[in-house]
Amino acid sequence: MQDDSASLTACIPRLRRYARALLGDRAGADDLVQDTMERGWHKLPSWRRGGDMRAWLFGIMHNLHVDRLRQPALHTVELSEELQGSLSAPAAGDRLEIRDMQAALQLLPAEQREVLLLVALEDMSYEEVAAVLNIPPGTVMSRLSRARERLRLLMLGQAPISTLKVVK
Template identity: 40%
Template sequence: MVGDQGPDFVALLPALLRYARSLTRDPLAAEDLVHDALVSALNHLASFDVNRSMRPWLFGIIHNQFISDVCREAVRQDYLGQLKHPSAASPVQDRREELRRVDLALAELPVPQREALHLVAVEALTYQQAADALGVPVGTVMSRVSRARRCLRQAQEQQEQPPAALRLVGKGQDR
């Protein structure tokens, strides 16, 4: 994704923003995270190996930027507080309530599991690409994704009416 004019960050922005939102759980914080990561990427562009894919490299920078962000726990706790006190849903809002439960189940996952699951299940990175982005062994990514999916299945089983969206990570769907 490095052309004659330099790297094509614009084409990767939607995926970078999705990943950042998955980590921060806050759209504004996600935009700030992506901005900071792209500034860092530009500052360290000389260290980029052109034989590698830029996408996992940028995911790795976002990951590292997020981990070093001292405010991440405050942002996460604030968001979880908002999820635990939702407004009452009307029958028309059943789908929203279902999505809220899925979002809550995902937000309850430990950060390492949530980020690994997001990279593999949402961004469709291979386990190796996700491992490179996170700076961990591929077995660690596989383990984190497996544990995250198990936690989501358990959350689904505890629901009176399991959300359909959680079924996407059901048995037999691990890669």
């Protein structure tokens, strides 16, 4: 149990990084990670020893995130950078690029953003992403392709053309 507990806590930085990129909100990401860790801790006896704990926790986080999307949102206000006490501030150009990337990520459909972040940020294989999101590997590849193209266009300042048609 001690080794499982250590493995669980060792996943926190990656969960936190993914949650921040997924949500674009520091406080919401921290809440999601905390809820993921709490649920993981309580379900630790059901985790299969020898399995990939990281993928198991990302699956828990995904399910919590989907559940939250289905609930009505609570309006919150983010604290200023000064109050958050950031240790090192990136250069002005880097801050703008980071802001633009974060904004572009938030414009992606949730299913594309999830796949892109799990593959690019968390370095998961297509099979691991498919297991975490409970979708076929082919769906992972097509969502990833669409996400990369849409993100590329957004970063170039070009609005992607929607392929969906409105049916009346």
